[in-house]
Amino acid sequence: MANKTVNEEQGGPDDMFTGLQTELEAGKIDLRRRLLSSTTLRGGQLTQHFCLNYGMYYKFVAQTASESFDTAPAAIKNTRSRLNWVARHALQLAQTPNPSLDFNEELLIGYFEKQAIDYHDDGEAGLGPTIASLSLGWPAPMKLRMKEKHYNGVSKAGVMVTDKPMPGCEKYSERLAAWQELEALKATGGEEAAATYKQRVKALPKELGLKAKGNARDVVTLQLRHGDVMLMHGADIQKYYEHAVVPDGALRFALTCRYIDPMSLSEDIRPHVGPDSQPYDGAALPEPPK
Numbered sequence: 001m002a003n004k005t006v007n008e009e010q011g012g013p014d015d016m017f018t019g020l021q022t023e024l025e026a027g028k029i030d031l032r033r034r035l036l037s038s039t040t041l042r043g044g045q046l047t048q049h050f051c052l053n054y055g056m057y058y059k060f061v062a063q064t065a066s067e068s069f070d071t072a073p074a075a076i077k078n079t080r081s082r083l084n085w086v087a088r089h090a091l092q093l094a095q096t097p098n099p100s101l102d103f104n105e106e107l108l109i110g111y112f113e114k115q116a117i118d119y120h121d122d123g124e125a126g127l128g129p130t131i132a133s134l135s136l137g138w139p140a141p142m143k144l145r146m147k148e149k150h151y152n153g154v155s156k157a158g159v160m161v162t163d164k165p166m167p168g169c170e171k172y173s174e175r176l177a178a179w180q181e182l183e184a185l186k187a188t189g190g191e192e193a194a195a196t197y198k199q200r201v202k203a204l205p206k207e208l209g210l211k212a213k214g215n216a217r218d219v220v221t222l223q224l225r226h227g228d229v230m231l232m233h234g235a236d237i238q239k240y241y242e243h244a245v246v247p248d249g250a251l252r253f254a255l256t257c258r259y260i261d262p263m264s265l266s267e268d269i270r271p272h273v274g275p276d277s278q279p280y281d282g283a284a285l286p287e288p289p290k
């Protein structure tokens with residue numbers, strides 16, 4: 001959570017918020033609504049929010065070109081440096097075994113009146129396990145809920161979801177036992193076990209009284225205020241959960257950094273992204289009280 005000292009630091013959230021607006025006004029940031037990749041509407045459909053990507057190309061829910069960090073506004077570069085610093089420290093504090101690689105991508109989203117981003121995950125192939133974002137401007141709740149398929153345990157085709165169930169899902173203990181049964185069949189191997197596995201995957205939803213439809217309730221709601229940093233770590237959070245952000249007022253920016261494996265992109269959409277040229281070290285901040 002940010003505070004006055006953090007927000008007022010030179011090049012910090014207050015300066016970034018003003019800087020982004022000044023650069024936008026001067027036409028130096030190509031923030032616009034982008035074409036949704038998943039739309040089936042003839043003529044296409046644009047995102048509610050405005051966005052622009054920097055650094056490594058990101059196959060986001062929307063099709064956005066990627067601009068270089070070298071020529072990016074100070075707020076963009078400063079965000080990358082600060083989020084690298086935050087991620088390094090937070091993961092070290094949490095004694096995470098595989099600390100994240102420095103971020104090489106940043107997505108700038110601008111939310112104006114009544115704009116939001118609906119439930120989605122950041123689990124695209126090639127993404128590193130750590131995602132960090134900085135919020136600027138008007139506060140907004142970020143909500144996290146289990147995905148419908150993992151919450152209910154039934155796929156769209158009506159068969160049992162075979163991933164390990166998460167605590168908090170429908171019929172957790174029964175599903176855990178069923179999952180153990182399926183894992184044991186998998187471990188047995190052979191044609192007979194494979195046939196039983198197939199048959200059990202079909203029969204289990206009815207046997208356990210599972211329904212395919214119905215959204216999970218939000219498990220976490222974070223109020224993201226000006227200067228706050230949000231960190232998600234671990235592939236499972238993207239696999240099992242989805243998040244949405246519904247700002248409840250006027251102007252807000254979200255600047256989200258990720259590590260994208262360059263090798264997950266084909267050569268024609270793989271820009272060269274250099275290292276963070278001005279690493280932030282938090283040296284100007286006072287020591288936190290003991």
Ligand SMILES: O=C(O)CCC(=O)C(=O)O
Pocket residue numbers: 107109117122133135142224243244245254256
């Ligand atoms: O607006 C935010 O804080 C988060 C944006 C987001 O969900 C994303 O970039 O995936």
